[in-house]
Amino acid sequence: MVSSRLNAISESKTVASSNKAAEMVRNGRKIYNFGIGEPDFTTPENIIDAGFQWAKKGKTHYTPSMGIQELREAISAKFKKFNKIEADPKNILVTPTKFSINLALMSILELGDEVLLPEPYYVSYPDIIRLAGGKVIPVGTDENYDFDFSAMRKFMNPRTRALVFSNPTNPTGKVYSEKMIRELSDFILENNLYLISDEIYEDIIFEGRAFSPASIPEMADHTVTVSGFSKSHAMTGWRIGYMTGPEDIIRASNKIQQQTITCASSIAQYAALEALKDEKSPIAMTQKFRERRDLIYKLITEGGLLEVRKPEGAFYIFPGYEGKDSETVASDLLDREGVVVTPGSAFGVQGENHLRISFAASNETITEGMERINSYFRKQR
Numbered sequence: 001m002v003s004s005r006l007n008a009i010s011e012s013k014t015v016a017s018s019n020k021a022a023e024m025v026r027n028g029r030k031i032y033n034f035g036i037g038e039p040d041f042t043t044p045e046n047i048i049d050a051g052f053q054w055a056k057k058g059k060t061h062y063t064p065s066m067g068i069q070e071l072r073e074a075i076s077a078k079f080k081k082f083n084k085i086e087a088d089p090k091n092i093l094v095t096p097t098k099f100s101i102n103l104a105l106m107s108i109l110e111l112g113d114e115v116l117l118p119e120p121y122y123v124s125y126p127d128i129i130r131l132a133g134g135k136v137i138p139v140g141t142d143e144n145y146d147f148d149f150s151a152m153r154k155f156m157n158p159r160t161r162a163l164v165f166s167n168p169t170n171p172t173g174k175v176y177s178e179k180m181i182r183e184l185s186d187f188i189l190e191n192n193l194y195l196i197s198d199e200i201y202e203d204i205i206f207e208g209r210a211f212s213p214a215s216i217p218e219m220a221d222h223t224v225t226v227s228g229f230s231k232s233h234a235m236t237g238w239r240i241g242y243m244t245g246p247e248d249i250i251r252a253s254n255k256i257q258q259q260t261i262t263c264a265s266s267i268a269q270y271a272a273l274e275a276l277k278d279e280k281s282p283i284a285m286t287q288k289f290r291e292r293r294d295l296i297y298k299l300i301t302e303g304g305l306l307e308v309r310k311p312e313g314a315f316y317i318f319p320g321y322e323g324k325d326s327e328t329v330a331s332d333l334l335d336r337e338g339v340v341v342t343p344g345s346a347f348g349v350q351g352e353n354h355l356r357i358s359f360a361a362s363n364e365t366i367t368e369g370m371e372r373i374n375s376y377f378r379k380q381r
Contacts, residue, residue: 067094173311
């Protein structure tokens with residue numbers, strides 16, 4: 001019998017729709033996939049070659065659970081240069097991307113502790129919180145997806161322990177300004193909370209700039225910063241990322257890592273060393289994503305059937321519409337038009353009557369797929 005703890009855990013909507021689409025492809029159907037959250041580029045050859053060469057040299061064994069020293073030193077240098085975070089190598093844990101969020105929350109939460117989750121939020125956050133024994137407290141944002149601190153304060157109580165957010169944001173593509181991050185940091189300090197800052201899309205910004213909460217000295221003991229190489233260097237399959245934060249939380253996270261996966265993939269760690277040297281690939285990929293962002297935004301606005309906010313980062317656009325619930329619309333689009341999108345309801349109540357469309361796809365796929373989406377909404381009228 002499966003643990004009752006898992007009864008509250010859902011399957012990923014993004015993975016489920018992509019699995020169904022893959023089955024349709026096997027049956028000969030042409031599919032336009034805007035569902036999955038990963039770059040459509042292959043990992044740059046220099047990174048693949050580096051991983052291969054290190055494997056040939058015998059780097060195929062366990063590593064220290066915290067990660068190889070040279071990679072933690074390189075990540076420390078990156079934190080200082082790019083994020084303005086003073087992260088010592090001994091306080092950096094190398095771990096598989098999303099798992100870092102699990103580790104942080106498992107280390108922070110007591111059973112029943114509450115975690116604030118601004119909407120719309122990344123689809124996996126609620127279930128990660130529940131797996132760690134926490135209670136999800138969704139909080140709405142304003143029409144520009146900025147934080148509503150008045151609403152947050154109404155939820156504050158002695159069990160409120162943390163807040164989780166991403167910047168740039170999945171699913172909206174919003175990039176929070178330094179001013180907004182500083183206001184959020186003031187709220188965190190005022191209420192003695194922890195902030196889990198998911199910065200996995202930090203390299204993919206079209207307007208604005210990345211600003212890390214942990215760069216504010218007072219926030220160093222209140223912030224766990226997580227990032228990785230999945231989006232910046234198209235390394236989703238390598239499952240390699242990293243985290244830093246208060247020393248006791250990193251030490252606790254390392255204990256959990258030792259008793260679960262032991263360590264991150266050795267070959268992926270050595271490939272990540274090469275990725276940190278490669279500053280050109282993220283710039284080139286971001287330029288392609290910018291071109292695709294502009295194309296899909298143009299197609300949506302010219303269609304005149306969806307309300308849309310131009311994303312400032314990441315590779316998602318989150319148009320709104322009137323009519324059926326988003327799960328029904330997403331199912332209709334797949335069955336009738338062969339288009340995969342993610343229903344907005346997967347990202348919280350505020351996401352309903354929206355669709356998340358990933359533009360990590362070719363211009364041809366974007367053009368043809370958006371024509372099918374616009375055609376669907378024209379028929380609904």
